[in-house]
Amino acid sequence: MSETTMTPVQDAEAPAPNVVTMSMQQALNLALDEVLGENPKAVIFGEDCGRLGGVFRITDGLQAKHGEDRVFDTPLAESGILGMSVGLAMAGFHPIPEVQFDGFAYPAINQIVCQIGRMNYRSRGTLPMPITLRVPSFGGIRAPEHHGESLEALFAHVPGLKVVSPSTPNDAYHLLKYAAGRPDPVIFMEPKSRYWQKGPVEFAAGNPTGARVAKEGRHLTLVAWGAMVSRCLQVAELAAEDGIDVEVLDLRWLKPIDAEALARSVGKTRRAVVVHEAPLTSGLGAEVAQLITQSCFDTLKAPVERVTGFDVPYPSGDLEDEYIPNIDRILFGIQRVLEYRRD
Amino acid sequence: MTELTFPLPDLGEGLIEATVLEWLVEPGQQVERNQAIVELETSKSALELPSPQAGKVVRIHGAPGDTVNVGEPLIVFEVPDDTAGIVGTVPKDEAPKRRVRLSAVLDED
Numbered sequence: 001m002s003e004t005t006m007t008p009v010q011d012a013e014a015p016a017p018n019v020v021t022m023s024m025q026q027a028l029n030l031a032l033d034e035v036l037g038e039n040p041k042a043v044i045f046g047e048d049c050g051r052l053g054g055v056f057r058i059t060d061g062l063q064a065k066h067g068e069d070r071v072f073d074t075p076l077a078e079s080g081i082l083g084m085s086v087g088l089a090m091a092g093f094h095p096i097p098e099v100q101f102d103g104f105a106y107p108a109i110n111q112i113v114c115q116i117g118r119m120n121y122r123s124r125g126t127l128p129m130p131i132t133l134r135v136p137s138f139g140g141i142r143a144p145e146h147h148g149e150s151l152e153a154l155f156a157h158v159p160g161l162k163v164v165s166p167s168t169p170n171d172a173y174h175l176l177k178y179a180a181g182r183p184d185p186v187i188f189m190e191p192k193s194r195y196w197q198k199g200p201v202e203f204a205a206g207n208p209t210g211a212r213v214a215k216e217g218r219h220l221t222l223v224a225w226g227a228m229v230s231r232c233l234q235v236a237e238l239a240a241e242d243g244i245d246v247e248v249l250d251l252r253w254l255k256p257i258d259a260e261a262l263a264r265s266v267g268k269t270r271r272a273v274v275v276h277e278a279p280l281t282s283g284l285g286a287e288v289a290q291l292i293t294q295s296c297f298d299t300l301k302a303p304v305e306r307v308t309g310f311d312v313p314y315p316s317g318d319l320e321d322e323y324i325p326n327i328d329r330i331l332f333g334i335q336r337v338l339e340y341r342r343d
Numbered sequence: 344m345t346e347l348t349f350p351l352p353d354l355g356e357g358l359i360e361a362t363v364l365e366w367l368v369e370p371g372q373q374v375e376r377n378q379a380i381v382e383l384e385t386s387k388s389a390l391e392l393p394s395p396q397a398g399k400v401v402r403i404h405g406a407p408g409d410t411v412n413v414g415e416p417l418i419v420f421e422v423p424d425d426t427a428g429i430v431g432t433v434p435k436d437e438a439p440k441r442r443v444r445l446s447a448v449l450d451e452d
Binding site: 055057060101140141142143144147148192193196197219234235237238239242243244317327328331332334335338339 | 424430431432433434436439440441442443444445446447449
């Protein structure tokens with residue numbers, strides 16, 4: 001792994017090396033920088049996105065480089081941020097708005113559900129909504145209430161929206177560039193607890209569609225996305241100590257879900273546990289379990305287990321450790337699947 | 344590195360100023376989030392103010408006995424660029440801990 005570090009916004013003259021180690025913050029920043037450079041219709045805006053460069057520094061330096069008409073601050077009004085995105089998209093722009101924290105997507109739900117999700121449908125394809133909504137998502141940073149949520153099931157349920165969440169700097173770079181190039185609205189859920197971890201970004205080799213096998217295994221598949229992927233990789237290492245060879249499938253796209261990848265993985269391992277931070281009831285784990293059951297019913301060794309957050313409001317930072325699936329809860333889920341026997 | 348200024352917050356009950364009793368930190372010192380940084384007195388009470396964030400103290404405003412108005416700079420922190428302005432705490436990557444062990448007889452049919 002290269003130890004090369006880089007400034008977030010690249011010098012346009014410098015030759016780009018093929019693999020660079022950087023944080024997810026830097027990978028996202030670089031992707032946005034390139035999108036602005038390549039697509040004159042792309043505009044970035046949100047609370048503190050301009051001068052400050054975002055509370056997570058994702059838009060750092062972009063206003064200075066690309067100008068105040070391409071990267072700018074908005075009032076503290078999420079429905080306005082998304083409403084403006086609708087208007088800009090109707091006028092031919094490619095908005096990349098930011099909702100500063102997931103919990104503040106709620107005030108914008110009307111614009112997201114009633115306008116962004118359906119404008120293309122309503123206009124018979126004459127008014128596509130090429131909007132990439134960046135949402136710093138999930139918990140893990142001990143933030144106050146409303147600053148950690150897991151809204152993927154809410155968004156995935158809305159017809160017309162696509163939903164994606166990267167778990168590595170490499171995926172963050174490639175998925176964001178891909179999302180920003182789509183004609184459809186994409187909810188881009190950034191796992192904020194993973195912003196600072198570094199990893200290699202391979203500029204030439206990006207596969208931005210479908211799920212990704214994060215680790216191969218043969219006894220059981222852990223299905224996860226966003227911040228839970230790294231935890232599941234830790235669990236896989238621990239399970240190996242006990243002789244259990246766990247495969248970790250990073251779903252990445254939460255809508256549409258890569259059903260073929262689920263079928264391939266669980267078709268091989270015959271056991272599956274799906275892990276998410278969101279509450280259990282009506283969470284995306286149910287959708288994943290159904291897709292697995294549909295394709296693998298005949299060979300499944302046990303019902304698909306779900307290890308999830310609890311059916312309570314996403315708690316503030318002090319209670320996070322009690323809420324987010326931890327290593328032991330995931331191991332218990334695996335054990336339940338391993339122990340299952342048909343009568 | 345980035346400097347972040349923390350102004351005297353509204354201490355409640357409509358008070359518009361506070362008097363510095365004693366600083367519990369000094370410039371150059373690294374402080375943690377929620378660490379007590381200063382003792383203040385208002386017309387209602389004396390209180391210890393917790394630090395809103397982790398960082399290195401660059402400057403403090405107001406000597407003991409001085410009055411600081413709500414909204415005026417109280418303390419200036421220096422923080423790494425990648426954490427400036429963040430709500431919450433950058434998570435530390437820790438070695439995984441476990442209490443649960445797996446046991447299974449795997450029939451490899």
